[in-house]
Amino acid sequence: MNIWIKIWLAIRASIFWVGFSISTIFYGLITPLLLLLPFKIRYPLVRPYSLFNVWWLKLICGVDYQVIGKENIPHDESVVIMANHQSTWETLAFASIFPPLTWVLKRELLRIPFFGWGLSLIRPIAINRQSRKSAMMQVKDQGKQRLDLGISLVIFPEGTRVSKGKVMPFKKGGAVLAEHAQKNVLPVVHNAGDCWPRLSYIKYPGTITVKIGELIHTKGLSVEEILEKTKQWIDKEKVKLKKQ
DSSP: OOHHHHHHHHHHHHHHHHHHHHHHHHHHHTHHHHTTSOHHHHHHHHHHHHHHHHHHHHHHHOEEEEEEOGGGOOSSSOOEEEEOOOOSHHHHHHHHHSSSEEEEEEGGGGGSTTHHHHHGGGOOEEEOTTOHHHHHHHHHHHHHHHHHTTOEEEEOTTOSOOOTTOOOOOOSHHHHHHHHHTOOEEEEEEOGGGTSOTTOSSOOOEEEEEEEOOOBOOTTOOHHHHHHHHHHHHHHHHHHHHHO
C-alpha cells in the first residue's frame, strides 16, 4: 500500500479515536447516575454510545455494514447469540442490530477507566478466564438470570478475537448455557476483520457483512449437539464471506 494512503488512513483513524474517546469518557462519567436506573430504562440511554461510534466510524473512516437475515432475529424471546470474533467492531455494532443484549467478557475489561465503567451499565457477565470451572458456573447461573429477564446474551465461542484466516477451537460455554437455560441459539457470522483487523490502529474503508442464521432450536439437544450445529453453520458461512 502506498505510504501516503497509509498516512491518510492513520489520520482518519486518529480522528475516529478522538470521537470514540470523548464518548467513552462521557458515558464513564455518568455511569453512577445511570446505575440508579432499572435496566429497561438504562439500556436505551446507553445504546446511543454504540450507535454514535458505529456512525462515527462510517463518517470518518468509511466503514459501513450490511445485515443479511434480519428476519431471523426473534423479538419475542431472549436467545444466546453465538458469533465469530474478529474485531472490536462487533462489540459496538451488535447493539444497533439486535434487541437488548449483554456480553460474556473477561473481567479485566471492567477495570479500564471510563470504558469499563460504562460497560458495567449493560450488566455483562465478567468472568475470570483463569478459573474455568468457576467461569462456567458463573455463565450458567448469571446467564440464565439475564436470559430469564429478557436480555439476550452474546458469547464468542472462539473465546477471543481471531485474526482473519486463523482457526480456533470452539469453547462450549455458550452451548452449556443454552442447554441449561433452555434457550435457543442465534448463530451470527461477519467479516469485520477486513475493515477493523485485530490490534490494528488503522481502519480500512469498506462494507462489513453481518449474516444472521435461523434459530437453532435446542430443545432435546445435548451440549455437544448444540455446539456442533452452531460451529457447522458459522464455519460454512465464514467460508462464503471469504469468497465475496
